Amino acid sequence: MARAKVQFICQECGAVHPRWAGRCDSCGGWNTVAEEPVAEAAPIGGKGGKKTSKGRTIEFVSLDGQSAPAPRKKTGILEFDRVAGGGLVPGSAILIGGDPGIGKSTLLLQAVAGLANNARCVYISGEEAIDQVRLRATRLGVQKASVSLAAATHVGDIMATLDVDDPPDIVVIDSIQTMYVTAFDSAPGSVGQVRASAQELIRLAKRRNITVLFVGHVTKDGTIAGPRVLEHMVDTVMYFEGERGHHFRILRAVKNRFGPTDEIGVFEMTGTGLMEVKNPSALFLADRQGDVSGAVVFAGVEGSRPVLVEMQALVAPSPMGTPRRAVVGWDSGRLAMILAVLEARAGVSFSGKEVYLNVAGGMRVSEPAADLAAAAALMSAETGQALPRDMVVFGEIGLSGEVRAVSQMDARLKEASKLGFDRALTPRNRSKSKSGDVALTELSEIVELLQIFNADGKDASTVAALPPQNTRAAGV
Ligand code: TYD
Ligand code: MG
Numbered sequence: 001m002a003r004a005k006v007q008f009i010c011q012e013c014g015a016v017h018p019r020w021a022g023r024c025d026s027c028g029g030w031n032t033v034a035e036e037p038v039a040e041a042a043p044i045g046g047k048g049g050k051k052t053s054k055g056r057t058i059e060f061v062s063l064d065g066q067s068a069p070a071p072r073k074k075t076g077i078l079e080f081d082r083v084a085g086g087g088l089v090p091g092s093a094i095l096i097g098g099d100p101g102i103g104k105s106t107l108l109l110q111a112v113a114g115l116a117n118n119a120r121c122v123y124i125s126g127e128e129a130i131d132q133v134r135l136r137a138t139r140l141g142v143q144k145a146s147v148s149l150a151a152a153t154h155v156g157d158i159m160a161t162l163d164v165d166d167p168p169d170i171v172v173i174d175s176i177q178t179m180y181v182t183a184f185d186s187a188p189g190s191v192g193q194v195r196a197s198a199q200e201l202i203r204l205a206k207r208r209n210i211t212v213l214f215v216g217h218v219t220k221d222g223t224i225a226g227p228r229v230l231e232h233m234v235d236t237v238m239y240f241e242g243e244r245g246h247h248f249r250i251l252r253a254v255k256n257r258f259g260p261t262d263e264i265g266v267f268e269m270t271g272t273g274l275m276e277v278k279n280p281s282a283l284f285l286a287d288r289q290g291d292v293s294g295a296v297v298f299a300g301v302e303g304s305r306p307v308l309v310e311m312q313a314l315v316a317p318s319p320m321g322t323p324r325r326a327v328v329g330w331d332s333g334r335l336a337m338i339l340a341v342l343e344a345r346a347g348v349s350f351s352g353k354e355v356y357l358n359v360a361g362g363m364r365v366s367e368p369a370a371d372l373a374a375a376a377a378l379m380s381a382e383t384g385q386a387l388p389r390d391m392v393v394f395g396e397i398g399l400s401g402e403v404r405a406v407s408q409m410d411a412r413l414k415e416a417s418k419l420g421f422d423r424a425l426t427p428r429n430r431s432k433s434k435s436g437d438v439a440l441t442e443l444s445e446i447v448e449l450l451q452i453f454n455a456d457g458k459d460a461s462t463v464a465a466l467p468p469q470n471t472r473a474a475g476v
Helices: 078-083 104-115 130-140 155-162 191-208 229-233 280-284 332-346 368-383 409-418 448-452
Strands: 006-010 033-037 093-098 121-125 147-151 170-174 211-217 236-241 248-256 264-270 273-276 295-302 305-317 325-328 353-359 391-393 423-427 439-443
Touching (some): 006 191, 033 191, 093 104, 093 191, 093 229, 104 130, 104 147, 104 273, 121 130, 130 147, 170 191, 191 211, 191 229, 248 280, 264 280, 295 368, 305 368, 305 409, 325 332, 332 353, 332 368, 353 368, 368 423, 368 448, 391 409, 439 448
Parallel strands (some): 093 236, 121 147, 121 170, 295 391, 325 353, 391 423, 423 439
Antiparallel strands (some): 006 033, 236 248
16 A cells, blocks of 8 residues: 655745754754645656656747737735736736734735726635624725625635636735645645645636735744745735834835836825825934934935935943844844944944944835945944934945945935935945935045044034035036
8 A cells, every 4th residue: 555645844944854853954943844745746657657658849939929018907006006016917926925913914905995996806814704804894995895705715615716717807815824725634824735725826826817916924034934935936925014113014026027126115004004105205204303413314215216214323332241233124234344344444443332223114224325324323323423414325335445336326316305305425426426406425435434423533513514525516
């Protein structure tokens, strides 16, 4: 009798092991390897596993075929449509990841309600009962939208319902971790179940030209629970992020086969659902204080849109041998680098001091262009001198202390000007980007920051009086 085949799969990273192990070799996780039955594979070369037929010849075509661009279905929520690359592509699979309670179900319910005008939409909830979803729809004011709602978790049932000649256009699966197929014994949410369920549903999407939107929960360490594998299977991966204490939510595309990545959509969670934020910079800067040392406005770019955020630094004496360094909203490795460059190239030492860096408003910054803003915030906190209130900062810092040019200078300066900023601390502008009515203070070396914060001991005036040889008025 043939033994039932089993395999051992890491529940964190999806790596397959030949036998059980206490630690996964691939991701290093402890106690994450679990036994799972092997899915029935398609027999190779016909029945009985014998290689009988040789397979069909594949036909090749040229690259310049006439494929019409896929028509996209718009939700009417501009922030969502832009992140999706201009709307939802029929037959594509989209994964929306995020922490529990961040608003994924709310976002998708609003999205299908918007789509319902020109597409047939189905919302399948595996987590909440019908009444709960209805209650939310009423709260969002979309209860009249013609969306078909069902509570189901068995993929077989869903396939039987949707794999028909007249399928719906859009299907939301909330969430993929609650779905299961009967081929596996393991519990819903395990890697095997999530992968098999997603595979079935994605196959359905391709075959019937349905857009499937999966909700996926994120684990503590920020990856979509269970499978990274899921990210490879779908066409588009979006993350819905935000800090618990804040109302802002950011939708970020990290993979998109049908559009650009790194686009963001900004929302605000209100009592009646998610509202689009047309001007995120104004929102992120809303709580700005007066001239405070350690606070600097960074002119960043997320995808195609400029976003201004405040970077705050605090430097305090530390009683401990290894002082603390903590970062919120930025990369801690990058902070260590900036501190080292400031010490080695500008002679500013932070040893024996605790250093905290925070991006205000719950935003996450990943651009290297934030280096100069971080350095300026640190210098400002260290010297106790504030930069002028109407000044934005951007620029990348290299290991030899040079300040490097960054992309999209024009867009950054234009956004700054729009929000009433008159001055900018920037890399030396070799390409002579237009600065509009923003006066630039250009740096080529990080050591020049000392002059700005009067830390070189030569000048005792305030920072507002910036070195004249560095300042140039607009268009000069
Ligand atoms: P939800 O969409 O259920 O999150 P997820 O599906 O990602 O787990 O959103 C849950 C939170 O959103 C909940 O804490 C309440 C809040 N919320 C509002 O503030 N306003 C609203 O209109 C709705 C529907 C939810
Ligand atoms: Mg939910």
